[in-house]
Amino acid sequence: MSGAERLPPVRWTEVRVLAPVEWCELVGEVLAAACPNGVAFGRPSLAAEPPPDGLDYVRAFAADSVDDAAWRARVRAEVAALAEATGAPELAGLDVSFRELPPEDYATSWRKVWRPFRVGRLCLIPGWTPEWVARLRPGDVPLVFEPGGAFGSGRHPTTRMCLRALQERLAAGDAPRVLDAGSGSGILAVGARRLGAREALGFDVDPHARPYAEDLARRNDVSSCAFRTGGFECLSDADGTFDVVLANLYSDLLQRHAGELAARLAPGGWFVFSGCPDRHAEPTLRALAAAGLRVAETRRRGRWLAFLGRRVERAASPRSG
Amino acid sequence: MAKEIAGKIKLQCPAGQATPAPPVGPALGAHGVNIAQFVKEFNDRTREQMGLIIPVEINVYKDRTFDFILKSPPAAVLLKKAAGVEKGAGEVGTVIVGSVTRAQVEEIAQMKMKDLNARNLDSASRIIEGTARAAGIEVVD
Numbered sequence: 528m529s530g531a532e533r534l535p536p537v538r539w540t541e542v543r544v545l546a547p548v549e550w551c552e553l554v555g556e557v558l559a560a561a562c563p564n565g566v567a568f569g570r571p572s573l574a575a576e577p578p579p580d581g582l583d584y585v586r587a588f589a590a591d592s593v594d595d596a597a598w599r600a601r602v603r604a605e606v607a608a609l610a611e612a613t614g615a616p617e618l619a620g621l622d623v624s625f626r627e628l629p630p631e632d633y634a635t636s637w638r639k640v641w642r643p644f645r646v647g648r649l650c651l652i653p654g655w656t657p658e659w660v661a662r663l664r665p666g667d668v669p670l671v672f673e674p675g676g677a678f679g680s681g682r683h684p685t686t687r688m689c690l691r692a693l694q695e696r697l698a699a700g701d702a703p704r705v706l707d708a709g710s711g712s713g714i715l716a717v718g719a720r721r722l723g724a725r726e727a728l729g730f731d732v733d734p735h736a737r738p739y740a741e742d743l744a745r746r747n748d749v750s751s752c753a754f755r756t757g758g759f760e761c762l763s764d765a766d767g768t769f770d771v772v773l774a775n776l777y778s779d780l781l782q783r784h785a786g787e788l789a790a791r792l793a794p795g796g797w798f799v800f801s802g803c804p805d806r807h808a809e810p811t812l813r814a815l816a817a818a819g820l821r822v823a824e825t826r827r828r829g830r831w832l833a834f835l836g837r838r839v840e841r842a843a844s845p846r847s848g
Numbered sequence: 849m850a851k852e853i854a855g856k857i858k859l860q861c862p863a864g865q866a867t868p869a870p871p872v873g874p875a876l877g878a879h880g881v882n883i884a885q886f887v888k889e890f891n892d893r894t895r896e897q898m899g900l901i902i903p904v905e906i907n908v909y910k911d912r913t914f915d916f917i918l919k920s921p922p923a924a925v926l927l928k929k930a931a932g933v934e935k936g937a938g939e940v941g942t943v944i945v946g947s948v949t950r951a952q953v954e955e956i957a958q959m960k961m962k963d964l965n966a967r968n969l970d971s972a973s974r975i976i977e978g979t980a981r982a983a984g985i986e987v988v989d
Contacts, residue, residue, distance in 0.1 A: 613978025633873025
């Protein structure tokens with residue numbers, strides 16, 4: 528093979544053992560000794576048959592360079608020795624099977640399921656397909672993202688409803704200050720800036736979310752878009768009130784923090800609260816009303832609801848941190 | 849964010865040294881999860897435990913984002929630590945490399961009960977004892 532040719536991906540052999548649930552960790556230990564890359568527990572895929580009651584799959588993987596008859600015999604012998612070594616008869620006769628996997632470049636193959644997608648005129652484009660930016664229609668707003676370790680890729684109905692409402696309201700031409708409570712990946716705050724907000728602030732209790740959100744802002748050359756780690760306590764008096772408050776949160780959080788959400792909304796400002804399953808609509812609407820938030824419109828996508836509305840004048844003033 | 853879980857993935861990976869290769873690749877790739885981001889974050893969070901295998905539970909959400917929690921070390925690791933030995937028996941149950949007390953077994957069983965899916969403490973202790981014997985660690989009174 529010449530140096531210019533790309534090396535084919537490594538071939539892997541899966542070792543699979545169906546073991547009693549309580550003993551899976553020990554079986555995993557034994558397999559890990561033969562396959563030092565690690566061990567997986569559970570069904571190999573969502574489409575696979577679930578294991579019988581009380582049993583689960585333990586799977587480990589070896590590169591084909593070590594997979595030979597002697598290696599397989601050693602693995603079988605180690606698993607077979609477990610019943611006697613532990614004194615646990617339920618470990619006798621465990622089925623050990625070997626399966627050669629088709630070669631695959633796992634570092635990139637997960638991307639196959641990701642395609643650019645559109646929410647209104649906002650076009651969400653995975654970072655490894657930048658060529659799509661050149662194919663946009665006039666008026667489209669690209670938002671380039673790397674999906675990953677913080678919730679909010681734009682695919683979930685609750686996020687889509689927020690993004691859709693945001694662009695409809697921002698189309699009026701004003702350039703509001705936007706607060707994103709529970710900002711996750713930062714997609715709503717960065718999306719708001721891309722759609723015309725003059726400033727956005729997001730916060731999330733997840734300590735791992737902020738770097739993802741800041742990366743999203745950087746990727747899209749968005750300034751005046753900050754993120755903090757924490758709950759409402761990370762906001763101060765100096766942050767003041769916001770023309771728009773977005774919250775894509777579980778309904779229990781919307782209920783618990785309705786007062787704080789209202790306090791951060793400027794008089795006459797509008798909100799989009801998503802993340803409420805339809806069965807929790809009543810208590811959530813009651814909590815919002817009690818906080819002085821008037822819901823003007825309820826939108827539905829599947830079992831998820833989003834509430835759009837305004838603050839009424841009797842809401843409390845901003846509270847300090 | 850209103851996170852909706854699509855699935856849970858349980859893995860054990862070498863601390864600080866996970867790669868996109870199996871088991872990570874096939875397990876996460878099937879869900880469209882960003883493998884490079886998982887590997888980077890897992891390695892960052894486990895770097896100080898290099899040399900150990902770390903159990904990790906990954907929540908995959910409906911929008912194909914994820915988060916994960918690191919679980920307690922495998923029972924065999926805790927037993928070796930309790931016995932003060934570096935390595936267990938190379939092959940299952942072949943040599944005795946050290947010992948732990950029954951009280952230590954119970955302590956580990958308490959700690960691991962939830963992760964092992966054991967019905968009760970007796971059941972967890974039996975598994976920990978069995979794990980000790982398989983690793984060449986005697987249980988003494």
